[in-house]
Amino acid sequence: MVAPSSRCFEDVAVGEPLPTLDIEITMTSLVMYAGATWDFHPYHYDPAYVTKRGMRAPFMDGQMVGAFLARQLMHWGGPDAFVRRLSYRLRAMVYAGERILVSGEITGTAIEAGRPLALCTLNVVKADGTDVVRGAAAAVELARR
Amino acid sequence: MSSRITDELKAWIGREVTYAAPEELGRAAIRYFALATGDGNPLYHDEAIARQSRHGGIVAPPTLVCETNQIYPRPPDLNGYIGHHWELPLQSDRFIRGGNEYEFHQPVRPDDRVTVSWRIVDIYERDTRQGGPLVFVVSEARYTNQRGELLAVNRETNIH
Numbered sequence: 218m219v220a221p222s223s224r225c226f227e228d229v230a231v232g233e234p235l236p237t238l239d240i241e242i243t244m245t246s247l248v249m250y251a252g253a254t255w256d257f258h259p260y261h262y263d264p265a266y267v268t269k270r271g272m273r274a275p276f277m278d279g280q281m282v283g284a285f286l287a288r289q290l291m292h293w294g295g296p297d298a299f300v301r302r303l304s305y306r307l308r309a310m311v312y313a314g315e316r317i318l319v320s321g322e323i324t325g326t327a328i329e330a331g332r333p334l335a336l337c338t339l340n341v342v343k344a345d346g347t348d349v350v351r352g353a354a355a356a357v358e359l360a361r362r
Numbered sequence: 363m364s365s366r367i368t369d370e371l372k373a374w375i376g377r378e379v380t381y382a383a384p385e386e387l388g389r390a391a392i393r394y395f396a397l398a399t400g401d402g403n404p405l406y407h408d409e410a411i412a413r414q415s416r417h418g419g420i421v422a423p424p425t426l427v428c429e430t431n432q433i434y435p436r437p438p439d440l441n442g443y444i445g446h447h448w449e450l451p452l453q454s455d456r457f458i459r460g461g462n463e464y465e466f467h468q469p470v471r472p473d474d475r476v477t478v479s480w481r482i483v484d485i486y487e488r489d490t491r492q493g494g495p496l497v498f499v500v501s502e503a504r505y506t507n508q509r510g511e512l513l514a515v516n517r518e519t520n521i522h
Contacts (some may be wrong), residue, residue: 220404220411240400249398253391255431257442279459280429284399287424296405296415299469300424306461360416 223295225362226326226333235293235321235337238285242277244313250281274312282307282350286339289319290357294335297360301334305353309343316344321353332358366497367487370451378481381446383433389472391432392422399423421469427505428464428516433476446480452497452522460498460519467512475508483517497522 240246244262251261259266262275283303290300311317321339328334334356341349389407396406404411405421412420431445438444470476484500499520505513 220414223415246398246400253394253398254429255444256429257438257444259441278429280425280462281399283425283428283462283464284395284401284423288399288401288403291401291403291405291424296403296411296417299417300464300466302463302465303424304461304463307459 221295223297223360224293224335226335226359227362229323229326229335229359231323231325233323235289235323235339238289238319239316240285240319241316242311242313244275247275247277247313250278250284254278254280272310272312274314276313277311279307282311282341285317285319285341286321286350286353286355289321289339290337290355294357294359299358300355301332301358302356303353304355305339305341305350308348308351311343311349317349318342318344321355327356329356333361334358365487366452366495367485368451371485371497374448374450374482375485376482377448378479379446380477380479381434382477383430383475384435386473386475387422387427387430387470389420391430392420392426392472395423395426395429417469419471421471424466424469424514425464427470427476427514428462428503430476430478430505433478446478446503448480448482448499448501450499450522454497454522456496456522458521460521462519463517465515467514470505470507470513474513476513477506479504479506 247261287300319341321337323335324338325336337355339353340351393407434444436444480503483502486498487495489495503516
């Protein structure tokens with residue numbers, strides 16, 4: 218595998234879009250995430266358990282959204298990048314069988330404690346248009362040229 | 363409407379609990395998390411590429427440390443849940459994750475042995491038209507490694 222190149226702080230433009238992620242949340246992906254995080258709550262895999270409690274299907278752990286946002290930021294920044302801050306608020310649950318779209322853009326740059334940062338805002342929307350996360354804020358430390 | 367925040371519940375603000383992992387995080391846990399999130403970034407599985415990066419070796423995806431339920435020394439509860447939670451004096455069958463604020467201080471590495479301290483920073487109530495008052499519990503987790511270095515801070519809001 219050839220090493221992907223890192224994005225340099227000097228080359229970042231405000232308004233630059235982040236690559237979009239289109240993710241299908243399946244029962245399989247929920248189970249994989251539950252396993253990887255040692256979270257065996259039936260919320261994430263047992264249709265009978267959740268429908269008895271008024272929810273239409275097993276649903277995604279809220280922090281799985283955080284993992285996708287970080288995935289997108291690290292992918293964009295390349296191997297020398299490091300996410301310094303990330304915050305988001307959940308507006309809707311995501312159920313097995315739904316599709317989400319993660320998008321974002323660069324809103325600014327900053328140097329904090331000598332660290333070159335790209336500031337970003339990100340959104341997560343379902344295929345039907347429902348907002349899952351609107352305006353998540355992130356700061357990614359980048360390589361210098 | 364009467365408040366659901368009793369003096370007994372309020373006394374939980376500032377409470378703290380610490381858990382230490384019984385073993386290192388390990389490369390397999392990192393690769394499993396990356397696999398589960400569809401994340402093919404070579405930093406998480408390819409030692410040769412990761413070594414050339416400024417991280418100098420394989421690191422964990424940023425949010426993994428905030429999802430390390432394996433560090434809690436408990437058997438699963440009736441729902442199969444083993445992670446940290448507060449036994450709050452609060453009548454509720456509701457538990458909704460409101461959101462997270464993460465600060466990442468340094469990448470977590472396979473040989474890191476993680477300790478986490480959870481603290482309740484705030485408990486407050488908001489009225490809703492339909493469901494009655496909702497109680498918001500804000501907790502902060504601080505993750506450190508075996509050298510006492512701060513890895514990450516995770517501030518999360520849960521709604522009851």
